[in-house]
Amino acid sequence: MQELLRRFTKSLPSFSLNDKISAAAAAFAVLVALFTLGSLAALREQRLFHDRFEVLAASSRNIERANAAIYAVVMESRGIYMSPDRNAARRYADSQLVKLGQLTKIVEEWQELVTVDDASLFAPFKQRIDQFVTFRTEMARRTISVGSSAARELGDNDDNRAVRTALNEDLERLSRLYDDRMTELDAAADARGLVAFYLGGIGVLLVVLIAAAALALRRGVLMPLLDIARVTDRIASGRIKLTIPHARRHDEIGRVAHAVETFQNGVFRIQELEQHELQFEQQQADVLRERDRLEQGALSSQQRLDAAVANMAQALIMLDSFGYVLVVNEQYRELYGVPASIARPGAHVRDILAHRARLGLLREKPADFLAALRQRMKDGKPTTTEFELGDGRIIRVCERPMAGGGWIATHEDFTVQRRNERILARAEYFLAALLENIPQAVLAKDAQSLRYVFVNRAAETLFGLPRTEIIGRTPRELFSEPTGSILEEAAREQLAGRGDDEAQAHNIVTPGNGSRDIVVRRLPISIGEGEPKFLLSIIEDRTAAQRVAA
Template structure:
């Protein structure tokens, strides 16, 4: 299932992740809107269904009540016909009037709830009810005022029976009408059941799509981000030569992977700079130890001390804990243009600083510089610092406390060294720019492991791989067999002085650029004396020339 989801995610068009998520959200919104509209429509239809069902049920009840009441009126009328006693007939007449009032109330309630469509059907029935009530009311009145014989004379005729028969037919017609409507309502209920089935299917489809979207989000977004995060943690832990996953994607995940790839390259360069800085600090430490040995040797003998101070290349000044000069050499005076009358033992440091300020060789105020010096003497911590004089020279100062109090410092003109470093940096930049822009592929390998330590832009194009995937790897790890093994065998033969230094033609299978015809010139690079440390290869791509000749 996971592999299927990954293939599905990779098969999607190369849209941005934001576009994919927005499209999925829009699709879900449309489905939810359709489901909501369907549910609201079904709810409205259900409400109408129950309203109609309740109206039909009420109409059916009214038919039954009216029919029962009419039957009771007829029975009371028969009681009047059959009563010989006038008092008994009056009781039947009173009961008959009560039943007629009840029948009138039932019909009025029925008519109040009657829809407009049934008014035409109900009108004849209401007219016959009115005739029936009027006739029976007159019968009861005559029974009460005259007697049962008068009521019998009024009611025992064909006209009365015809009204009664027509009334029964009206009730049967209305009953059949409501029965047909209940049947139609049942059929409509069955149809609404299908609608509910479709709505349930739509809801199930929404659930399935949400589950699929969640899985696609997990395997298409969350898991790739976790993979990139794990690689980033390993890079931060010190493993700076790793393959960055998902770097070939063209969406936001791919952008993140490219950013991590760039971060990895920067970490590699930063590590090189740190190693270079450590080497410089080691050299400084060696110089400091040499200074310490000189100082210790000088303190053992005044004569040796004077000789050392007079002949050392750096300017030296020694102060007591109150900043009075104990010793100063000529190199220090020459460095700052100080006359011997000012820079001599017993002079306070503020006089020397005041003279330097007048000469424009002190950027700070003398009082501020003296306060900072006293603070360093009080803390008693060795320090190395550099500062620039007003005339542009750069002075390197090494300070350290003396046993028993006091302070000693050496001042050295570091202008030439710093200028040479800047020249060297510009030369290195020029060389790197030159190598990056020549048309031939230039690669450098470690002479021991034969792993790539440098490739230029032309080499990236020739190999068909970015520089981050080449540096730190050997040819057998990059090129398909047997190209990688052959290239390493030629390299080792050249390093062992088995082969000559003439350019060699090879036909190689590159990792990402297919088969190429190249001419390689190999040059061992020796740092100092001894075995070669690097193997420099200049590769010319003659594929187009070979194909044109063919």
């Protein structure tokens, strides 16, 4: 710090007093402006953070409220199904209509908080909610006008259960989305702490610069003036063969020193001229060395930029505000089969689009595509889109504006990812269809609560109950004693690792199919490492075979 201060003080004589004062005032004004702008920006960010936090908190609460309301409606529907007479069913139907109204109000309030970024995810959820409300309202109406049998006939089907499952998935996706947004807010809060640190640093810098300016003015202005005054007094007393201090300065103080120096002889003038010439040569050499250093730095930076663009995994193209190519890499040329003579810096994007159209790799007319691109550049909003080329490839394009009106876009071949997603969806559909159509009863229980979370069609036939009356209940709640206790004890033994891995035979009394002789194979299911999350039971009904053998 002392060395920097010494160099700064030494360089002061090369500037005029006006320049020094103006530069100091400008520097202080810039720092004060930066500090003020930083403070205003921090205040604005704090307000935006608070608003986003309130929206996220309200949206998270709406997830819980909507889920609770949906569950309450489902419970009322079950009450309608299980009501022994019409009057009891009507009470459940009336309560269901009230809860449907509450659910509709919750979703309407929630929709007012949905941002543009979340609208595409919220729209299908809102549509399913509307389907759910319409369906349950019709169920309540039929219950009131006809009875629980009509409601059961309407509601006991796979379409109804599919809507409920889709609603659960939508709520889970929205919940994950809001969790991610909350994580982003935590990161933003950390960034604001860093901004506060920077603002404090600017404040400290202001204090240091004020002290440095005061010290520099004392050493660079006040002390030289006192030196010249003392020499002037000595010259006035008759001693003219003196070295005039600060005579080499080019500011007002230097001119005063030069005025005093006119009383000196030519020898001193010649010596001073020689010193000035040496200083000029030194400055010239310093300027040349600095220019060489800057040229080397600029060349090195350009080489690093070219290497980074050339080794990107994605295809990249950068345009100026008029549509001319600034940067394009080889990956872009290979992706669309465009030669380097067309896709090159300085070319217009219109020529590239025309070549792609000739190859059949552009579904739109080049003029229409260019007009849409100019509109996106005018809007200045980042976008991510996917489109399919004429050869079947799926391309993901991420576009962003640049400062000054330019545009940068990365293109990536997403064909393999999209094909894998379709293969996975078909595999999941096949597995669901397989479980529904195998003759054995397949059931899954939650490892903690032992409540049924999945049953197939064969399990419904075995128990003599629809799956809506099985899912969510434990064996003790579903079966009479001692069947419920036997099944729960066997399940807990298997989860604890004390059960037999072989199939076990039981005689159970089902809720709707009487006494059955079954053979059960129980398999604990883990997700990743750790304790089992589910218990899968595969049940074979051997009642008919046992009776034939008897």
